[in-house]
Amino acid sequence: MSAPNVSSTFPDAIGDRLAGSVTTVGDRDPLWVRTPFTKDTLGAVPACQPADVDEAVANARDVQASWADRPIEDRAAVLQRFADSVLANRSELLDIVQLEAGKSRFDAHVEVLDVVLTADYYARTGPTHLAPTRKSAGVPLLTKAVEHYDPVGVVGLIEPWNYPLTLAISDMLPALLAGNAAVLKPAEATPFCALRAVELLEEAGVPEGLVQVVTGYGDTVGERLVASVDFLTFTGSTATGRAVAATAGEHLVDTSLELGGKNPALVFADADLGDAVRGLVHGSFANAGQLCIAFERIFVERSVYDEFLTRFVDATESLALGADLSFDYDVGSLIAEHQLETVETHVADARERGATVHTGGRRRADVGPLCYEPTVLTDVPDDASVAREETFGPVVTIAPFDDPDAAVERANATDYGLHASVWTDDRARGEAVARRIEAGSVSVNDAYLSMWASTDAPMGGVGDSGIGRRHARHGIEKYTHAQTVTTQRVHPLVPVDALPNDVAAAAATWGVRALRRLRRLDPFERG
Structure with missing residues (x-):
């Protein structure tokens, strides 16, 4: 197969260089990677086959035991060196993230900082989280009980395209610190972020071969990966998550699944509307809405609804839509044609059902082939697709409410339960309302960044938004087996x-x- 025209904007031909670092059993067809900015080709990676998964898992197992034997303090030092390296290579990583994922440079920057903060958090706290812990013994004074944490072995990670650096690497770091090896299957659209990050991990001291990358198509290698590892982390759609969970169940492989969301925000009349508008505009349109914790439904108390809507629409129209490597733009491109088609279908369906489009609502091919304007809808009926299904694009619906209880009920009227936001000047009321929302996390007077940056607090979903948690003690303990050792001091019981x-x-x-x-x-x- 001949190579398509390769974009000259890809820095230092890193795509071709990194693609050569993928080890395969034999010759494999190329999987061409294109930038959403222009649809130009960035490079190619091998379209791996199930046999490549088998080899990757076997190679990772060969290295894992010696890595686990190293003191956890040594492993933590590797994570700190990796964090330093990510910061030192920030500009290059921003270029790769943007070119592969099509996002704005600021959104790419958030990814880079997340990896640094996660590495730092687990390097500092991981040794304490995994330290042997004395437990209440069956017979005080006569019995000693200690809980130990051992690595599960090889952790598999199947990660998506929307945050290709954060989700590929931040989920992996606690697994490595716990003494595991890792086999990563990045999204077909964004393999180079993962490959460059693994290079930096090895430069920081992770043994060569401990982290394996299997590139290719999920329907070809995904099932074999799930069946071959000792723990599986998956981030993606709810439909695919169900399939992953079914395969994992057949093989008794434990899983952590972060899936879709239809996230609500509640704005009360006493909220600072300036803060609420700024926060929710960013929270709705970050990464062009391609974010599992982005807001797709906003409910506003009726007495301030008109003012909020006017200010929100004005702020949305002031966002700069663009597709290049500068910091000049607030909103970037969608990832692919199928994602753009979903957005267009949802907006068209809402229009046909009587919804009002206040701003946006159209493709912007003049900016980029996959760009779509940030869109604000009102008067959306409950049976519209955009009201029920995850859009995963730059579209938000806004509706008034009169009764706070009814607003909470509407917020909970979804099978998803990933994230939510509450805005009010009465922080005690905000926290009380947050406790009534059926979601894994709720931010009061913020969109999501304060929650995401709180690495010492767990993050994850309920309902169709998944199982398991990342961050905090939960995010590293899941990659371990707990073993209890009891010692009897006098005579057996x-x-x-x-x-x-x-x-x-x-x-x-x-x-x-x-x-x-x-x-x-x-x-x-x-x-």
Whole structure:
């Protein structure tokens, strides 16, 4: 197959160089990678086959044991060196993220900083999270109980195109710190972000071969990867997540799945409307809306609805739409034609059902072949596609509410439950309302960045938005097996030979009663 015209804008021909770092069993057809900015080809990677997955997993296993034997403090130091390297190579990484994913440079910058913060967080806290922990023993003073955390072995990661650096690497870092190897399957559209990041990991001290990258099509290699690893992390659509979970269940592979969202925001009359507009415009249109925690539904208390809508539309119209490598633009391109078609279909369906388009609502081929204007809709009926289904594009619906309880009910009227936002001057009320929203995370007086940056707090979904959590202790413990070691200090806990069974049972009952009284006095006692 002859190569298409390759874009001269790809810095230092890094696409061709990195593609050569993918190890395959034999000759493989090329998978051409194109930039959404122009649809020019950036380079090619091998379209791997199931046999390549088998080899990648085997190679990772060969390296994993020696990595796990290194003190966790040494592994943490590697993560800190990696964070330093990401910052030092920031400009190059921004170029790759933008060219592959089509996003604005600021949105790409958020990815780079996320990787640095995640690496730093787990390097600092991981050794404490995974330290052997004394537990309340069965018989205080006589029994010692300790919980240990061991790596699961080889972790598989199937990651999407919308945040190709963050989701490929930030999910992997705690797995590596815990002593695991990793096999990463990046999205077909964005493999070069992952390949460059793995290079930086190895330069920072991760042993060669510990992290394997399998490029290619999900329907070719995905099932084999799920079946071959010891833990699987997946980020993507709910439909694909169900298929991944079914395969994992057949092979008893534990999983963490972050799936879709139809995220709501509630704006109360006492909110600072300037803050709410700024926050929600960014929260709705970051990465052209191709963000699992972006807002697609905004509900505003009726007394301030008109003012909020006017200010929101004005702020949306002031966003700069563009497709290049500068910081001059706020909103970039959609990733591919299929994503653009979904956006156009949802907006057209809403129009046919009587919705009002206040701004946007059209493709902007003059800016870029896959660019679409940030779009604000009102008067959207509940049966419209854009009201029910995840759009995953630069489209947001806004509606008024009169009763706060009804607003919470509308926010919860979805099978998804990933993220939400509440805006009010009464922070206590905001937190109380947040607790009533059925979502894995809720931000009060912020869109999502404060939540995402809180790496010591878990993040994930409920319902059709997935299972499992990233960040915090949850984000590293999931990559381990817990082992309990109990040590008996005097004699084993078996009936005393000299006592009849009924007497031994009575003595044990007395002991349990005494133990309950002791634990009520000191519930945190340790044996």
